[in-house]
Amino acid sequence: MADYFQEMGWRELEDGEQPNHLLHMARFLIDFGHYDDYLTGEWPRLPPAASKEAVKNLQEIVIQTENKECPICLKKFQVNEKAKEMPCHHLFHEKCIITWLNQTNSCPFCRYELPTDDEEYEAFKKQKLRAEQRKEDIETLHNSMFS
Ligand SMILES: [Zn+2]
Ligand SMILES: [Zn+2]
Structure with missing residues (x-):
């Protein structure tokens, strides 16, 4: 740094x-x-x-x-x-x-x-987290199907 x-x-x-x-x-x-x-x-x-x-x-x-x-x-x-x-x-x-x-x-x-304290930003963060989790779920599913 x-x-x-x-x-x-x-x-x-x-x-x-x-x-x-x-x-x-x-x-x-x-x-x-x-x-x-x-x-x-x-x-x-x-x-x-x-x-x-x-x-x-x-x-x-x-x-x-x-x-x-x-x-x-x-x-x-x-x-x-x-x-x-x-x-x-x-x-x-x-x-x-x-x-x-x-x-x-x-x-x-x-x-x-x-x-x-910003509701809009907190909602954005939650949405982003959900999107990331969905991506992980899809990857896990993909891996379990193809390995
Ligand atoms: Zn720090
Ligand atoms: Zn300082």
């Missing part, structure tokens, strides 16, 4: 340099929305914000080891600093991940999806 950020021309901040969170996040979001395998392009825009409930229920943890960095602002966590943990176990500064999840519902690192 570090290489990925380097390719995108991002670098760690110099001492005393303030991160331009909004600019950085905007670039990150635009890029994130353009992953070409993302939902195989069936959902025509960035998925909606995470549900308020899901955001509220994120675990808060205390950083124990050095050398972990927040994937959003790329700043290293300090030992004993508090961080928010996504269900996929990725860690972020509270401010970073909450701003992020107000834009879109998935982990900026691995795209693990939190539930949303």
Whole structure:
């Protein structure tokens, strides 16, 4: 992932340099929305914000080891600093991940999806899941018939 950020021309901040969170996040979001395998392009825009409930229920943890960095602002966590943990176990500064999840519902690192409050999107997700299951059923049937 570090290489990925380097390719995108991002670098760690110099001492005393303030991160331009909004600019950085905007670039990150635009890029994130353009992953070409993302939902195989069936959902025509960035998925909606995470549900308020899901955001509220994120675990808060205390950083124990050095050398972990927040994937959003790329700043290293300090030992004993508090961080928010996504269900996929990725860690972020509270401010970073909450701003992020107000834009879109998935982990900026691995795209693990939190539930949303958007009925249209939730219906789309269910439909997509059903379509995938049907495809698997057909494959299983096909395999059982031809092997
Ligand atoms: Zn951060
Ligand atoms: Zn993750």
